[in-house]
Amino acid sequence: xxxxxxxxxxxxxxxxxxxxxxxxxxxxxxxxxxxxxxxxxxxxxxxxxxxxxxxxxxxxxxxxxxxxxxxxxxxxxxxxxxxxxxxxxxxxxxxxxxxxxxxxxxxxxxxxxxxxxxxxxxxxxxxxxxxxxxxxxxxxxxxxxxxxxxxxxxxxxxxxxxxxxxxxxxxxxxxxxxxxxxxxxxxx
Numbered sequence: 001x002x003x004x005x006x007x008x009x010x011x012x013x014x015x016x017x018x019x020x021x022x023x024x025x026x027x028x029x030x031x032x033x034x035x036x037x038x039x040x041x042x043x044x045x046x047x048x049x050x051x052x053x054x055x056x057x058x059x060x061x062x063x064x065x066x067x068x069x070x071x072x073x074x075x076x077x078x079x080x081x082x083x084x085x086x087x088x089x090x091x092x093x094x095x096x097x098x099x100x101x102x103x104x105x106x107x108x109x110x111x112x113x114x115x116x117x118x119x120x121x122x123x124x125x126x127x128x129x130x131x132x133x134x135x136x137x138x139x140x141x142x143x144x145x146x147x148x149x150x151x152x153x154x155x156x157x158x159x160x161x162x163x164x165x166x167x168x169x170x171x172x173x174x175x176x177x178x179x180x181x182x183x184x185x186x187x188x
Contacts, residue, residue, distance in 0.1 A: 016028055016158075018031055019031070019095065019098075021098060021099055021102045022102060022103075022106065024102060026095075026098055027158065027163070028156070028158035029155065029158040029159045029160070029163040029164075029167065030098060030163075030167060030170075031091070031094050031095065031098065032094075032155040032156050032158055032159055033094075033155060033159070033164070033167040033171075034093065034094035034095075034097040034098060035090045035091060035093075035094040035155075036090075036154060036155050036156075038090050038093055038094070040056050040075060040086070040089075040090075041056070041058060041090070044056045044057060044058040045058045055067075055068070055070070055071035055074050055075055056071070056075075056086055061087075062085060062086035062087040062089075062090055063085055063086075063087040064085070065085060065086045066083060066084070066085055066086075067081045067082055067083070067084055067085070067086060067089060068082065069082050077089065100174070101170055101171060101174040104173075104174035104175075104177050104178050105170060105173055105174050105177070107177060107181070108173055108174070108177040111177075111181075113173075113177050113180075114173075115169060115172060115173045115176065116176060119169075119172045119173065119176045122172055123165065123168045123169055123172055126168050127147075127165065127168070130147060130150070130151075130164075131147070133150070134146075134147065134150055137150070146161075147161040147164070148160050148161045151164050
């Protein structure tokens with residue numbers, strides 16, 4: 001019973017290594033961050049609010065939806081994904097995003113580049129926006145959610161408030177470094 005309680009809490013999944021990139025461990029929370037922040041999921045949720053058709057349905061499991069040739073064309077996906085599930089695509093996309101993030105963070109570290117004050121402020125604004133969402137849930141639905149409980153509903157049990165902050169900071173650092181050093185990186 002104790003093992004089931006620990007497993008159900010997400011603690012084991014939160015710290016488990018699910019992949020490695022250049023010898024660094026990748027956690028389930030990091031993969032979930034990019035998996036569920038995929039543009040296709042965002043647009044499917046947006047379109048469904050207005051009753052418009054979209055090739056991917058956010059109300060069904062991505063493991064149960066196969067990418068058709070028409071959907072791949074409409075979404076701008078490589079033909080290699082035709083016949084595969086959206087889960088396969090989201091997972092590949094998340095890992096590719098993480099590879100890029102890790103490479104950019106490594107380059108930033110080598111150059112002695114750290115997150116700017118504006119970048120730190122951007123992270124804080126994202127967390128403030130999250131808190132605003134939680135207040136809306138409380139006032140609209142009477143649901144008093146913590147950051148972690150909400151994040152686990154969005155990203156799965158592997159996510160925590162601390163892991164989410166780390167994902168935001170890492171993503172922001174990589175984005176900032178890329179933007180400031182695009183010309184150098186493009187030449188490379």
